[in-house]
Amino acid sequence: MQMKCWQYDLKLAHRWTVASRFGTQRPAGKESSRVVFVELTDDDGTTGLGEAAPSVRYAETPATTVAYLSKVDSGRLSFADLAGSMSYLETLSDHDFAAKCAVDIALLDGAAKRAGKALHDFLGLGFAEHTHLTSFSIGLDRPEVICRKVRAAQAYPVLKLKLGSPHDRRNLAILREISPRKPVRVDANEAWTTKEQALGNLEWLAEDGHIQFVEQPMPAETPARDLLWLKTRSPLPLMADEVCRSARDVGRCLDAYHAVNIKLVKTGGITGAYVALETARQLGLKTMIGSMIESSVLTTAAAHLAELADYLDIDGNLLITNDPYEGVSSRDGVLSFAGAPEKAGLQIRAKAR
Numbered sequence: 001m002q003m004k005c006w007q008y009d010l011k012l013a014h015r016w017t018v019a020s021r022f023g024t025q026r027p028a029g030k031e032s033s034r035v036v037f038v039e040l041t042d043d044d045g046t047t048g049l050g051e052a053a054p055s056v057r058y059a060e061t062p063a064t065t066v067a068y069l070s071k072v073d074s075g076r077l078s079f080a081d082l083a084g085s086m087s088y089l090e091t092l093s094d095h096d097f098a099a100k101c102a103v104d105i106a107l108l109d110g111a112a113k114r115a116g117k118a119l120h121d122f123l124g125l126g127f128a129e130h131t132h133l134t135s136f137s138i139g140l141d142r143p144e145v146i147c148r149k150v151r152a153a154q155a156y157p158v159l160k161l162k163l164g165s166p167h168d169r170r171n172l173a174i175l176r177e178i179s180p181r182k183p184v185r186v187d188a189n190e191a192w193t194t195k196e197q198a199l200g201n202l203e204w205l206a207e208d209g210h211i212q213f214v215e216q217p218m219p220a221e222t223p224a225r226d227l228l229w230l231k232t233r234s235p236l237p238l239m240a241d242e243v244c245r246s247a248r249d250v251g252r253c254l255d256a257y258h259a260v261n262i263k264l265v266k267t268g269g270i271t272g273a274y275v276a277l278e279t280a281r282q283l284g285l286k287t288m289i290g291s292m293i294e295s296s297v298l299t300t301a302a303a304h305l306a307e308l309a310d311y312l313d314i315d316g317n318l319l320i321t322n323d324p325y326e327g328v329s330s331r332d333g334v335l336s337f338a339g340a341p342e343k344a345g346l347q348i349r350a351k352a353r
Helices: 063-070 083-092 099-113 143-152 168-178 195-206 224-233 247-253 270-283 298-302
Strands: 002-016 031-042 047-052 136-138 159-162 186-187 209-217 238-240 260-261 284-287 329-330 334-336
Touching: 002 063, 031 063, 031 209, 047 099, 047 298, 063 083, 063 099, 063 284, 099 270, 099 298, 136 143, 143 168, 159 168, 195 209, 195 224, 247 270, 260 270, 270 284
Parallel strands: 136 159, 159 186, 186 209, 209 238, 238 260, 260 284
Antiparallel strands: 002 031, 031 047, 329 334
C-alpha cells in the first residue's frame, strides 16, 4: 500500500466567522480554509481517497495533520483489513482525529471499490433518494451581509443561522423578513457563557415559532449541573456539538441535551461516526451529521451515513468556490447519489482542470 497526502486551500464564497468561547476566529472572518487530502493505492491499483478538515477548536491544524500522517507506515494499512488498519492508526496517537478521519475514509473508499459497491451499500445502510435534506449555513456577519446571504440561499428549504454577535436579533429579524416561515436551526458555538444568558436567548428564539433546535448554547466545559438546569427549562431542543467528539461522549450528553451533532473529523472518520450515531440512537438521542469547511470528499463521505441521522448539516462543500471534486449532489438542499460520477466507493471524481 502506498500513501500520499497534500494540502489544499478551499476558497470561501463569503468570509466565514463563527462565535465561540474563544471569540470569533478572526476579526473579519476567514476567506479560505486549508484541508489535507490522503490517497491510498494498493498493489492491484485500487485507490482510496480521504480528507481531513482540521479545526483549531480541537487543537488540530494542517501542520499537525501532516505530522501525524508522516508517521504512518502505509505498509501496515490494507483495504482487506479495515479493523486492523484502524487499530494500527490508534497506536500512533490518542488524538489527531482529523488525520485519522482522512485515512479511515480512504480505506473505506478502497474497500468498497474492491467490493464493487457504493459505500452506503458496503456499510449495509443503503440510501433513500429524495428524502435527505441538508441545511445551509449562514455565518456571522453584519446585517446587510446577512441579507445578501439569506437571499442567495432561498432555494434551500432549511437554514442554519450562526449566533453569538451583537447583531443576533437584527440578523434573525432580517432572515425572517426574507423567509418568514422557513425552518431555521441555530448554532451558538459556545457563545453564551452563563445559564441565565443562555435561557434568555432560548426564550427569545422560541418566540419565532420556527426554530428547530439550538446547537451548543454554552461552552463545552460548562458544569453538568448548569447544563441540566438549562435543559429542564429550555423551550427549544438543545443539540450537543463541541462537547460531543466521539461515541465515548454520547452518554454524557444524555442528561444535558436532546440531540448530538456527529462530525467525521471529530470521530476519526466514517467508522467512528457510525459507532457514535448508533450509540446515540440506542440512547434515544436525536442525531445530526455535521460538517466543517470541506470539499466534496468529506461531504460525500458523510452523506453515505445519512440513514443514521435525523438531521443533516453537511453543506461545507456548498460554502466554497473551488471544490476540486464532485460527488453527492445537493441541489436545493436535497442530497442525491443518482447522478454520482462513480458507482462504487465514495462515488466521487476529481474535476477536470
